[in-house]
Amino acid sequence: MKTLSHYLSTALVIFLLPALSWGQATPFNLDSNSKIVVKGTSSIHDWEADVEEMDISMKLDAEQLKDEEFAGSAVKSFALSVPVESMESGKGKMNRKMYGALKKDDHPNITFNLQSAEPAAGSTSELNVTGGLTIAGTTRTVSFPVTYTQVNVGSYLFEGSYSLNMKDYDVDPPSAMFGAIRSGEEVEIVFSLIMKKS
Numbered sequence: 001m002k003t004l005s006h007y008l009s010t011a012l013v014i015f016l017l018p019a020l021s022w023g024q025a026t027p028f029n030l031d032s033n034s035k036i037v038v039k040g041t042s043s044i045h046d047w048e049a050d051v052e053e054m055d056i057s058m059k060l061d062a063e064q065l066k067d068e069e070f071a072g073s074a075v076k077s078f079a080l081s082v083p084v085e086s087m088e089s090g091k092g093k094m095n096r097k098m099y100g101a102l103k104k105d106d107h108p109n110i111t112f113n114l115q116s117a118e119p120a121a122g123s124t125s126e127l128n129v130t131g132g133l134t135i136a137g138t139t140r141t142v143s144f145p146v147t148y149t150q151v152n153v154g155s156y157l158f159e160g161s162y163s164l165n166m167k168d169y170d171v172d173p174p175s176a177m178f179g180a181i182r183s184g185e186e187v188e189i190v191f192s193l194i195m196k197k198s
Contacts, residue, residue: 025059025076031155031194038087041184049098053086058195075127078114101171107137115141125149129160135169154197161190 036051057079064074084104089095102110111134120126130143146160165185166173173183 025061027198028058028060028156028195029198030054030056031196034191034193036082036189036191036193038187038189040187047089047094047183049087049089049095051082051086052088053083055081056193056195073117073119075114075117078112078117078131080112082110084108084110101136101166101173103136103171107135110135117146120145133162133164135164135166136171138169140168151194156195158193158195159191161188163188 034054034056036054038049038051040047040049057077059076059078060074061076084099084102085108087095087098089098112131114129114131116130117127120128125147127146127148128143129146130141132139133142142162142164144160144162146158148159149157151157163186166187167185173185
């Protein structure tokens with residue numbers, strides 16, 4: 001015979017189930033219109049390399065999604081992986097120099113793993129993002145601002161940039177013509193990522 005406590009526990013589970021589901025993190029997928037561009041300089045001219053392939057996983061806390069509007073503290077996880085060989089400058093020789101400098105054979109991917117994403121003070125559309133950026137096998141903790149806007153229901157655009165010195169990652173700037181042409185140490189990573197609810 002079923003006891004009163006059994007009925008009460010069953011009722012409690014039924015009552016709490018919607019709340020438990022609501023509290024779970026929601027996965028988001030990368031939209032094909034997303035872009036990452038690496039910009040640099042050299043002793044001759046500036047250069048750019050488009051990232052043609054990237055793998056991103058992202059989860060948002062459903063409790064922070066108010067009527068499909070994005071709340072700054074909603075980002076629960078974010079991980080990015082970019083194959084070094086997916087960086088395309090449009091010049092084969094430049095690509096080979098770049099892949100060699102980034103130690104592609106030993107470290108084929110550039111990665112970023114989120115540690116925190118907090119709303120910027122006084123802003124309703126900016127996050128202060130911190131995470132581990134790994135390039136050529138060296139990991140550094142980096143922080144930078146990211147702006148976000150809602151593209152449509154369940155879809156968000158994240159934009160920003162981050163400048164770094166290649167020497168900080170033990171990367172020698174690519175050179176050509178026996179060193180007569182040399183890339184600058186500083187590069188800028190510019191991104192525009194559209195994430196859609198799975």
